[in-house]
Amino acid sequence: MTDANTTLPKTNSSPWTSRPFHRQYLMRQANNLFDFFEAPSLNPKGGFFELDDEGKALSAANSTRQVHGTTRMVHSFAIGSLIGRPGSGEMVDHGMDYIWNKHRDAKHGGYVWGLDDNGVTDGTKQAYGHAFVMLAASSAKLVGHPLADKMLADVTEVIERRFWDEKVGAVREEFANDWSQITTYRGQNSNMHLTEALMAAYEATGEKAYLTKAERIAELIIAKHAVPLGHRVAEHFDENWVLDKQYLGSEMFRPSGVTPGHALEWARLLMQLWILGDKRLSWMTDAARNLFRQAIELGWDTQHGGFFYTLDWDNKPIMREKLWWPVAEAIGAAAFLSAYDRDDYFQIWYRKLWDHAENHVIDHARGGWLSELTEDLKPTSRLFTGKPDIYHALQACLIPLYPATGSLTAAIIEAEHTVKQHH
Template identity: 80%
Template structure:
């Protein structure tokens, strides 16, 4: 596995995203993802199935629907509708109704983590889940779904009342179902996805309060913590926002150590936030570049390829598995950075990342992307069973196709308006 070349030869230096064949390749990959996920995921009793490697439903006849699965499918269905993928509207409506009728806790307020055919199964109220409700509703508003405005209003009220900490400029993490217990844990993952959702809500509504909250979270997580830590993102904090380097938690959502995939995710989100904030917070572009470089320097396996899932605080790999989502996020970040930085480094890595995805992650035989590889790149399923969702991979395919001006959904609309003006 070779690293990206330091510089591109002049004969091959223009960005791939400008080339017709590459653009066709990206849209074809996006279409294959929709083909794999759309039909089999839809649970006729409400919500969506999670799928195994062959695209068959997991979890038996009445599986628990986790809120991030429901909401991400809604977000991706909204993207499908915006780009003109037939079938997306029905999928979007199916998911929006499930969020509103099943995940929403009509007694206590807020949105429960897990539901099934009989009602709420896991009633925990998590900032992570509420972030994705806000993202789904904001994306649905852009395609005119009738539930979108009331869902945005409802989840925003909950976020402001329960999760947002004005003094700390960040989100609290988790309560029990009736809000009577707030866990002392504070996490960057929920705050990172809330930043993504707040930007989408700002674009959908024009309300600058969403943008200012996103900027304060970025300041807390990145400027005050990641930058002094050598552009390594701390994942876990106590209730006073002191870094907890010894935290041991859920390997999927709150893994120990630090997670290079999140450095990459922040790299792109910071670029989006810089643009939406009228490019006034210049520290964000510097941080975005350095987060990307550090993820490659420390997180990329320079022997086999792929990003190690987690590192310890001495920069040694802890969980050596290579997951699908960090390479997806790296592609989106490289595309964004390439749009604003002429350094060949980002375009070279964009190509290397797509080489890796094409040769090792995309499941050409069955569809979808393999969720987990061992260190030597053979498929495994220690952490993730099956193919968890369409969200990360779809955005990797589509972000490079649209202007690097904000969230993907808003960029698709902007590109559409530009085409209309030219005609």
Template identity: 75%
Template structure:
């Protein structure tokens, strides 16, 4: 794409990430998020609650536990443990026990989407959920959890035998409980999160096959599709990986129509991370990442009110005009990661602008956590999300800028612990 010059002012000094005050601010925000989510999220009957805006459990009497919520909390608790936050290891164990003994389908294999106190609520086998199982197991291995190795072995076998399509270099999307096919749909979101998980598994185990699969997915989703589409990430495909611009699904939260600028930002960071882990051999990844970031700003950012529109149509016009918390968080992480290698003022200027927006509009200073959804005019809303869904996106936005861009956040924390402390 043709790069446009930023109209934002030049940065007035070095990157914020190097400044002691900003680093203290980031760690304080991370700790506030831990304080809001960790203790309140623990369901004594197993798994984790989702929280309302005040930080109280939703549907406390018999809450539904979705697999991505279970796995993300495990991953975040591992981060807490690596940082040295007391109580984190018990949360890791609480989640791992529920994941292994309840989400895992001992009859048919694989992992069910959701359960409540009475058992399985939704037994579908989703690639999206299985990606997070691999992330949870890979993260748990870093803190020596006793179930981690067998979980990694099990989920790897399931992904390889049930989901992975070797010819396509990506995964199939979904199956019924007994593994009978339920659709020919192929989606980028599950593949994106599997790329994240495969990199974590590679770092945790050293097995190259995980890295090779991540690289193949990136080629399928980004190099083969997003780059020719002007660095717009297509979400929906048919069985043969033909682009489906007309796709509509009843669940607009997980499978929104059109394009989702937040995913372009998520891919921008993941591509840089993949480039680093791949020994910096694939130069196309960094070029694509920078252009994905710029395109998300050019097309997805609301120049009137601020914030990223949730979705755009294929004419690049806002379709769902809500502003969610997670694209802002992903943009912060991407800007920080790219800035570590590309010293163009554009990325550092946007890093600051994004934190300004988060501080003034998204962080809930009165009650804790980050507001999950804003209307176009930035007033709070609950059209797509109820309460404060998870810790994962916001926590990583706070911590990624504090650590070297040498791989995943968890590995960077481990490496920094052996060299120098990230916060003084």
């Protein structure tokens, strides 16, 4: 057991998530994030600005908007709308308009990666970006946005026709603007985020086909690859889904080796998928527990705290920077696992992770969460500049507040219905 006792004393064993103070703390942190991101992010020329550490636009003059950034803002503010945060609806409208009228490629179909005020800066069609378009459309549907159904139908058709490889049960990675092939690379990350989006689409529509695809991806990435690798999530593959351990790509989107943060993200997604699939695929809960434990055992820095960003295949750190998002994902996973597993391990880590976030990651002076720390937990910006997005941190604050029954958006709606019935 890494760096924490294995059992909680009876006097302190009730879950934090059931304590009124902790629940208020979580809602306050979520509200602080909305305060930090809402007004300064809104780009009057469409889409959203990325923010620096102070909460000002990184490049106000002619800002580049990437599709995953636009869509995550829509998803996050749809969550804001569902919990009753005033101002959220306009943010959703603003983002949906930009996705539909700018990111969407009216000529070739699909959604382009990057734009600025003058038009397309990167016209490639990325599976990763399309996964987030599906997530944004699904979340927007839950708040009744008029474009949501159209966008969800459109992106579903594009993913089905262009990206989905029925033979293997996963998506191809990327194409040129006109859908010609630019690489034979296959990646875990885009498929993981598509799993998240497919579950959200299933919850928003009730259409089983979305859930089936999500289960097939989990089967390939986790059951077929991660479990035999000692519950380490392999990131990079060739076109036949053979693992490429030597792969060197973008440090931000495709870092080499193993990324503990992705195992933590998968731990929660597998629990969600198990629940949405009527708890019939029992391998998922076992895999989720082991992915979480392995990410902690191998990825957590016992000296300084925080997760090393990447490890090599001998489990040694490659990139020793500590990023904000693995902590956020670990919190969500610990909350989910604690809801179904009586083992104190998950609750102990839930508390330890919030201790770490409170003392090192949350920027109490300026707002938001620090995106990157050095090995010994000093703010740095080797990989990330400023505070890249609200999405990971917001979900860490809100997932523990709602029933562990599926995606956060659907859980919020379910909780509201329960409250109504009691009145």
